[in-house]
Amino acid sequence: MKKTIILTAVLALLFGSCRKESDYVPYIGESHKLAYNTYEEQFTFLWKSISTGYVFWDVDTTDWDAVYSRYLPQFQALDQRYAKGDSVRNDDLYNLYHGIFGNMKDHHMSVYIQNIHPHPADSDNIVTIRPGREEVGQRDYFIEYNSSERPALLAFLNDIESNGYTVLAHESGSFVFREEAISSMVTYHYILFQLSDGRRVPYLWQSMAAFTPIIRSLGDGTMAGDGAQLLDHWLRAITDTPRDQLAGIILDNRCNNGGFQDDLDYLIGSFIKQPVEVMQTRYKEGPGRLEYSQWVPYHVRPNKKYFRDITAERIPYVILCDINSISMGEIEPMCAKAALPTAYTIGERTYGANCPLQPYTDINLNYGGPFGDGANLRGHYIYTSTFEALIGGRVTEGIGHTPDKIVLRKDHNGSFAPQLDAALNYIANY
Amino acid sequence: MKRIFIILVLCSLQGLAFAQWDVGIHGGLNSTSITRSHTDRIDETYSSLCGYDFGIEGRYSVNTWLAVRADLDIMQRSHRLQRHLNYISPVYTDHRNTYLALPVMADFSFGGQRLRGHFLLGGFCGYWLGQRVKGTTYGMTDYDVYFIDFDKQRPFTREERRFDAGLACGMAISYGLTSCLALHLDALLFYDLVSHHVGYNHLQDYRYLNTGSFTLGISYQFNKKEQQ
Numbered sequence: 001m002k003k004t005i006i007l008t009a010v011l012a013l014l015f016g017s018c019r020k021e022s023d024y025v026p027y028i029g030e031s032h033k034l035a036y037n038t039y040e041e042q043f044t045f046l047w048k049s050i051s052t053g054y055v056f057w058d059v060d061t062t063d064w065d066a067v068y069s070r071y072l073p074q075f076q077a078l079d080q081r082y083a084k085g086d087s088v089r090n091d092d093l094y095n096l097y098h099g100i101f102g103n104m105k106d107h108h109m110s111v112y113i114q115n116i117h118p119h120p121a122d123s124d125n126i127v128t129i130r131p132g133r134e135e136v137g138q139r140d141y142f143i144e145y146n147s148s149e150r151p152a153l154l155a156f157l158n159d160i161e162s163n164g165y166t167v168l169a170h171e172s173g174s175f176v177f178r179e180e181a182i183s184s185m186v187t188y189h190y191i192l193f194q195l196s197d198g199r200r201v202p203y204l205w206q207s208m209a210a211f212t213p214i215i216r217s218l219g220d221g222t223m224a225g226d227g228a229q230l231l232d233h234w235l236r237a238i239t240d241t242p243r244d245q246l247a248g249i250i251l252d253n254r255c256n257n258g259g260f261q262d263d264l265d266y267l268i269g270s271f272i273k274q275p276v277e278v279m280q281t282r283y284k285e286g287p288g289r290l291e292y293s294q295w296v297p298y299h300v301r302p303n304k305k306y307f308r309d310i311t312a313e314r315i316p317y318v319i320l321c322d323i324n325s326i327s328m329g330e331i332e333p334m335c336a337k338a339a340l341p342t343a344y345t346i347g348e349r350t351y352g353a354n355c356p357l358q359p360y361t362d363i364n365l366n367y368g369g370p371f372g373d374g375a376n377l378r379g380h381y382i383y384t385s386t387f388e389a390l391i392g393g394r395v396t397e398g399i400g401h402t403p404d405k406i407v408l409r410k411d412h413n414g415s416f417a418p419q420l421d422a423a424l425n426y427i428a429n430y
Numbered sequence: 431m432k433r434i435f436i437i438l439v440l441c442s443l444q445g446l447a448f449a450q451w452d453v454g455i456h457g458g459l460n461s462t463s464i465t466r467s468h469t470d471r472i473d474e475t476y477s478s479l480c481g482y483d484f485g486i487e488g489r490y491s492v493n494t495w496l497a498v499r500a501d502l503d504i505m506q507r508s509h510r511l512q513r514h515l516n517y518i519s520p521v522y523t524d525h526r527n528t529y530l531a532l533p534v535m536a537d538f539s540f541g542g543q544r545l546r547g548h549f550l551l552g553g554f555c556g557y558w559l560g561q562r563v564k565g566t567t568y569g570m571t572d573y574d575v576y577f578i579d580f581d582k583q584r585p586f587t588r589e590e591r592r593f594d595a596g597l598a599c600g601m602a603i604s605y606g607l608t609s610c611l612a613l614h615l616d617a618l619l620f621y622d623l624v625s626h627h628v629g630y631n632h633l634q635d636y637r638y639l640n641t642g643s644f645t646l647g648i649s650y651q652f653n654k655k656e657q658q
Contacts, residue, residue: 018623019465019622019623019636019638020625020634020636021636022466022467022634022635022636023632023633023634023635025467025633025635027471027472047632048633051630051633052633064630065630065631065632068631068632069631069632212572260572261571261572262571262572262573281569281570285511285523285567286471287471287635288587288589288627288635289589289630290587290588290589291587291589293567294563294567294578294580294582296567296568296569296578297569297578298569298571356570358570364472364473364515365515365517365518367471387570
């Protein structure tokens with residue numbers, strides 16, 4: 001018996017040694033990895049973290065193993081250059097990291113790399129790559145990015161009465177709100193249009209998706225509360241206007257750069273009786289590139305305070321979107337299409353940042369999504385989607401929403417009017 | 431891969447025509463754990479789960495103390511992933527993996543005519559037939575985490591290797607009920623030497639299953655009289 005036990009132990013050790021040791025996989029949230037000694041170490045950490053935490057490996061065709069083989073020697077060469085006394089220019093680092101990240105699918109992605117041995121001639125030590133932004137800039141209907149376009153849109157809305165539209169009410173303003181100690185500002189235009197037949201169209205333009213934090217401040221006397229009053233007026237115009245006087249609804253998400261997912265509970269929830277599944281999400285459940293959690297349904301919840309059954313009453317709900325509708329700015333029209341039969345979208349194919357993300361402080365929760373030093377950009381900060389999402393049964397990351405009716409501003413000298421006109425005409429003839 | 435299995439199965443059954451063979455059936459339970467890198471996923475633990483195990487067996491006696499035994503088993507090799515972080519501690523996944531396993535072992539036996547002890551040593555190869563996952567996962571809104579239960583078949587990905595092989599060894603006790611029929615109680619270890627995660631050139635993440643199987647079986651010896 002003793003011999004048997006010894007023999008078993010020997011065999012276990014023998015065969016145990018036949019098992020191979022896994023490579024070291026860093027914890028994606030390792031804070032001490034925010035300080036690197038070499039460019040190779042920095043690249044290797046980022047390569048492994050993207051390998052384990054990036055959520056689009058099932059749809060992203062980037063050959064991540066080829067990236068390692070191709071770029072590791074180049075980062076080693078940078079280290080050798082520095083060891084010989086040469087600093088590394090930001091452009092050198094940019095060219096390498098642009099080659100690595102430049103074609104990735106994630107349109108939320110922003111890559112911030114600290115140059116650990118910056119050249120004195122460079123004004124800062126951060127290299128930034130935004131693959132989605134680059135892809136969008138190459139589209140044939142692209143005019144300008146959000147920050148450049150928004151002032152022109154605001155000018156159009158500010159002068160809406162003098163542009164030949166009949167306007168019964170017009171409220172606008174910029175409102176500051178605080179969420180998790182961060183202050184942000186959202187701008188709204190609520191306009192009550194009147195059609196030639198006398199019927200009304202409540203219209204709302206929102207610079208970002210911040211409906212939820214704003215409207216929660218209704219009546220509290222703060223600046224956010226003032227914004228809530230504006231939103232309340234838009235919703236009341238929808239819910240309280242008699243059917244024969246209400247022609248339709250317009251939500252304008254052009255130049256909307258995203259925000260809160262819970263906004264769906266107002267922008268769609270106000271028009272449904274029962275919860276409606278509008279998308280499914282999943283996260284990385286393991287370090288394997290294809291190791292996902294199960295798809296989890298996301299339901300929009302009915303809004304009890306503001307409600308109108310626009311499906312039963314056949315009230316058209318038009319959502320305007322354009323190439324600068326980003327993230328929730330484009331998820332909203334997609335989900336509206338999924339939930340509401342009378343939803344209709346007009347404008348341009350949207351940006352393509354279609355999957356939700358959480359703050360980098362949640363990296364322990366999801367093992368994916370933004371990671372690194374989001375506060376100070378030391379070492380690295382990778383802003384990337386936390387969840388992969390199925391909307392309308394497919395992953396639309398990098399593609400965006402293609403509206404029901406395409407009206408390109410590029411075909412109208414960049415004017416914002418034709419898309420709005422198309423919305424009003426659609427409603428008038430519905 | 432399927433051809434190899436068919437050949438092995440035929441080889442193992444070929445000897446049925448000969449007089450030295452025992453054939454039998456067995457069934458029981460097993461417990462499976464997984465050996466894998468934790469990859470610094472700081473709130474995850476992996477634990478064992480029970481599964482079923484049943485199959486057929488053939489045994490060729492070389493002499494009174496040495497035989498060669500080959501089984502063909504359907505084994506459920508299951509384990510659990512549990513998360514512990516405060517917000518999401520309800521999250522877990524039970525991986526119910528179904529394998530077809532073909533252990534081939536040397537059977538060293540000792541003892542009397544009716545009650546015998548066996549020491550089994552050999553290897554096995556197998557094929558991962560399917561995987562079912564059951565558990566709780568989560569989704570997030572801006573302000574809440576919510577949980578969803580699931581229980582479904584999980585399709586294989588290109589990261590998963592379905593061929594399996596490793597060490598099979600253990601102990602058994604047999605008791606002769608009649609001159610031809612015998613009961614046996616087996617305790618076997620299936621120790622993977624092939625990772626079921628394929629991994630990548632520059633990032634290998636090996637994962638091995640370890641299964642302790644306890645089965646009760648009954649076997650029939652074709653030519654007891656001739657042997658006697």
